[in-house]
Amino acid sequence: MKIIIAGAGAMGSRFGLMLHQAKNDVILIDGWQEHIDTIKEYGLQANFNGEEVTEMIPIYHQSDISSVEFSADLVILFTKAMQLDGMMQSIKNMVGEKTKVLCLLNGIGHEDVIKKYVPLSNILLGNTMWTAGLEGPGKAKLFGNGSIDLQNLGNEGKESADEVIAVLNDAKLNAKYSDNILSSIYKKACVNGTMNGLCTILDSNMADFGETDVADVIVESIVSEFAQVAEKENATLDIDAVLAQIKSCYNRETIGLHHPSMYQDLMINNRLTEIDFINGAIVRKGEVYGIETPYCSFLTQLVHAKEQIMKAK
Structure with a gap:
């Protein structure tokens, strides 16, 4: 071929x-x-x-x-x-x-x-x-x-x-x-939509973020927005399973000390990020479906502000 x-x-x-x-x-x-x-x-x-x-x-x-x-x-x-x-x-x-x-x-x-x-x-x-x-x-x-x-x-x-x-x-x-690839894509996007943007803005690895007092409420709020949009597109998300997968990223003995790819793009290599195609996509789809997405919207804005402050290219 x-x-x-x-x-x-x-x-x-x-x-x-x-x-x-x-x-x-x-x-x-x-x-x-x-x-x-x-x-x-x-x-x-x-x-x-x-x-x-x-x-x-x-x-x-x-x-x-x-x-x-x-x-x-x-x-x-x-x-x-x-x-x-x-x-x-x-x-x-x-x-x-x-x-x-x-x-x-x-x-x-x-x-x-x-x-x-x-x-x-x-x-x-x-x-x-x-x-x-x-x-x-x-x-x-x-x-x-x-x-x-x-x-x-x-x-x-x-x-x-x-x-x-x-x-x-x-x-x-x-x-x-797969007869429902969107479910797999949305599940993976939930991990990226939390760990990538949050660790980038907080200049943190995944374990340090996960150990904060507010990690759970932030992550659960973002995942809720993803799940509401996914449902409109006939993509079923097991929220408990998604949250368990995200929280497994906090483990220092496995991948918790890792900095996600968005962090590497912006904080290390001074490159523009893919935030518009992760959290930003949820914001755009939320507008179409009449779903409020305040957490994804704010995180997208923060990452763009950080890109501009750092003059990322």
């Missing part, structure tokens, strides 16, 4: 590497020039479950692909949410009538952008439990196992996704079809 990995950071590198090793025709597209130059010269290097591997995979800068001749059967999206529209615009000449687009971004509402470029019947919305990291340009660290749940947004259902699932599973990416 001819596959575009749109966004070749940590997760894009993992998927690109594993699909390339499974003998698919893979190209990587990214916007980080040093990362691109390193892969072009030395190949994509990875510590893959303790084994050092290198694969020569074609990679292009997003701004340089207009002349690249590649007709994709599948596009897998791993861009930052705010870069999604620009990426879809850049690759539109590589996307044909039968091209499937699998979106594995964090956050909510990405299908509203993608459907401007491909019909709903070609969109696969997914949620992945794979993890990955970058140790530097062109160098990925890939440990552990994972899985993918995905759903076709058109009327064709599972039949339309079977070929993509087979290709992913041939690459040992452990994909399966």
Whole structure:
């Protein structure tokens, strides 16, 4: 299968590497020039479950692909949410009538952008439990196992996704079809919608926040807003299970000392965040459904204020 990995950071590198090793025709597209130059010269290097591997995979800068001749059967999206529209615009000449687009971004509402470029019947919305990291340009660290749940947004259902699932599973990416992917996405979004923004604003790891006297009431209020919006979209959330998953993040013996990705983007790398596609998405959807979302609204405003104070780019 001819596959575009749109966004070749940590997760894009993992998927690109594993699909390339499974003998698919893979190209990587990214916007980080040093990362691109390193892969072009030395190949994509990875510590893959303790084994050092290198694969020569074609990679292009997003701004340089207009002349690249590649007709994709599948596009897998791993861009930052705010870069999604620009990426879809850049690759539109590589996307044909039968091209499937699998979106594995964090956050909510990405299908509203993608459907401007491909019909709903070609969109696969997914949620992945794979993890990955970058140790530097062109160098990925890939440990552990994972899985993918995905759903076709058109009327064709599972039949339309079977070929993509087979290709992913041939690459040992452990994909399966879901009849209600939005429930999985909203559950994951609740974790991101609490830990990411709160730890960023409070300049805190997850354990330190979780040990405060007000952590529970803040988290429960945010999750309540997510749940009310999810219900309007026929996505069922087990609130007790969601809260238990969030509170498990406080454990210092496991991941409690970790700073979430939004913290790393803004506080460490001075990059703009994805808050508009997590809590901000709940605010926008709340306005449509007539649901008040004061906690998500305030947290979104605070993060934007912090971005402006830090002059993030």
